[in-house]
Amino acid sequence: MAEEYTDPYSLKRTVLVAVVNNRADLRRAASEGWYRIPQRRAPRRVGADYLAFYQTGAFESETEARTVSFYAAIRRYQLLSRAELLPDEADHARAEEYYFRIEIGPLMRLARPVPATTFRRLTFIHTTLERLLNAKDVKELKLEAEPFQALWSALRASRLRPLPNRLAGDWPVDIALRVRNGHLGIRLDESSDMREAYGPGDNWRVLRIPESRIEVDLAGCLGEIGAALVDLGGSLDAKPGREIVF
Amino acid sequence: MMNDTRVRLGFPVKVLGAPGLRSHDSRRWQNQPHLSVSLAYLRDIFLYLARREIRFYRMAGQLAPYLTHPDLPAFHNQLDECSTELAAIGDQARQQSVRLTLHPGFYVQLSHPDAALVGRSSVELAAATSLLDGMGLDASSVVVVHVGGGHADVPAALDRFARAANLLPDEVRRRVVLENGDRAFGLRDVLWVHRRTGIPVVLDTLHHRCHNPDAIPQLDALKIALATWPESVVPKIHVSSPRTAVRTLYRDGEARVQMPLAHQHSDFLHPFEVIDLLQAAVTARLRSFDVMLEAKGKDVALLRLREQIRRYAPNLARHVQ
Numbered sequence: 391m392a393e394e395y396t397d398p399y400s401l402k403r404t405v406l407v408a409v410v411n412n413r414a415d416l417r418r419a420a421s422e423g424w425y426r427i428p429q430r431r432a433p434r435r436v437g438a439d440y441l442a443f444y445q446t447g448a449f450e451s452e453t454e455a456r457t458v459s460f461y462a463a464i465r466r467y468q469l470l471s472r473a474e475l476l477p478d479e480a481d482h483a484r485a486e487e488y489y490f491r492i493e494i495g496p497l498m499r500l501a502r503p504v505p506a507t508t509f510r511r512l513t514f515i516h517t518t519l520e521r522l523l524n525a526k527d528v529k530e531l532k533l534e535a536e537p538f539q540a541l542w543s544a545l546r547a548s549r550l551r552p553l554p555n556r557l558a559g560d561w562p563v564d565i566a567l568r569v570r571n572g573h574l575g576i577r578l579d580e581s582s583d584m585r586e587a588y589g590p591g592d593n594w595r596v597l598r599i600p601e602s603r604i605e606v607d608l609a610g611c612l613g614e615i616g617a618a619l620v621d622l623g624g625s626l627d628a629k630p631g632r633e634i635v636f
Numbered sequence: 637m638m639n640d641t642r643v644r645l646g647f648p649v650k651v652l653g654a655p656g657l658r659s660h661d662s663r664r665w666q667n668q669p670h671l672s673v674s675l676a677y678l679r680d681i682f683l684y685l686a687r688r689e690i691r692f693y694r695m696a697g698q699l700a701p702y703l704t705h706p707d708l709p710a711f712h713n714q715l716d717e718c719s720t721e722l723a724a725i726g727d728q729a730r731q732q733s734v735r736l737t738l739h740p741g742f743y744v745q746l747s748h749p750d751a752a753l754v755g756r757s758s759v760e761l762a763a764a765t766s767l768l769d770g771m772g773l774d775a776s777s778v779v780v781v782h783v784g785g786g787h788a789d790v791p792a793a794l795d796r797f798a799r800a801a802n803l804l805p806d807e808v809r810r811r812v813v814l815e816n817g818d819r820a821f822g823l824r825d826v827l828w829v830h831r832r833t834g835i836p837v838v839l840d841t842l843h844h845r846c847h848n849p850d851a852i853p854q855l856d857a858l859k860i861a862l863a864t865w866p867e868s869v870v871p872k873i874h875v876s877s878p879r880t881a882v883r884t885l886y887r888d889g890e891a892r893v894q895m896p897l898a899h900q901h902s903d904f905l906h907p908f909e910v911i912d913l914l915q916a917a918v919t920a921r922l923r924s925f926d927v928m929l930e931a932k933g934k935d936v937a938l939l940r941l942r943e944q945i946r947r948y949a950p951n952l953a954r955h956v957q
Contacts, residue, residue: 437658
């Protein structure tokens, strides 16, 4: 398969790897040519040249379980409400929520499927076509120097349930954690001398962590997050025995 | 009395500080590129801008691929096809207080003697306006143009530009702003156009250094340009530094050394020159304005400049974002 893409420019094409945990979604992608991502829970990057599918353990009886075996060229994005997207489920509780409807070309099978030998729980991965075609394990797909991903994985490893891309009032935050008295928002940005003209929304506390610091002091960042969680009455998601040490 | 001069820094198009972030769908027409894909990229860029606290950004001129290509009508309806997505991306820009602008390429030439080319330029400007309107963006989202070629008669070219600009529909002309050139059409010339059309002037400081036949000092040039903008719209200027290093170019397998040219953009900004300019503007209590940094280092150059302002001019830093 890789031989088909000797053009280095093509290899630099970007790929969004999405997690598929049910047959209906994959069947729809194959037969109707589209896949959906809730706007509220969309990853930091949805834009890509290709969409690839990581099939979870729900595909247990198939050889594609826990692998990335299929991908397709992205043709178009649309923002649609769930009711517009799935008219048969118009009375769904989230019928008004918006989704990215990603229109794709025909599914293509990777000559060498990419298995997840060590990872079991995945979120979206943004990678390149070159990596997709050459990776021997899903973990090789992740682009290096991705501080967000490093912090995200560390929070998950600490048994927390981070939520991506939320709004704290009018403030966009990269990661949100539920706490007893509201939410802790985390913004991965560098400090600035210019202050915001307004504060974050009610019941939000926002922590600013520079990406450059995550790269050199992940443990310290986790400690700061842990201290903030305690200040706010504790996380609603942490499980005993796996707390962040700070 | 409090000094309220504020300067917002911005960068154009490509994001270099986050690998893999695309500015637009650059696929060739055979592969059916689409504005909706560009808007998905733009949404991702906005999240990056939020993390970096960057509130001024120039979108790619080719955001809507082949939108006006006369031979490819299949691409002409992209704005209608993406009305929801355009509105959503406009909402996101407003939510993040990001000013968005466009700068079409040199193919937009309202001063050209060929009426057909002027017509094509008008179509391009109308399309750019429709794109910004589709996003629901206010008057601060402008479309920057150059006068174009002099065609051996600068006064005639200026006259043609002014006439063509005045024939643009109001909603299009309101978005258009005019940049001074680096070889012709200096500040005096674009001011001439401003007086005849009302089109505000974007001062390009490097162009002004390269072509300043009236020897207008830079701060005066800045004051003059800012005064051409309506009170309700924050003016913008372009700032860049000239390349000073030799470049090695490879052609047909052979390496050739090219001397730097003054009008070429450098990778990063000369921090002390920018600090001097901004400090002078703040000291003179000029109205707030936005600075589009035209450096090859794009967002990385912006972030570097911010650091340098903080380090070398901490009193200026609170005026700069």
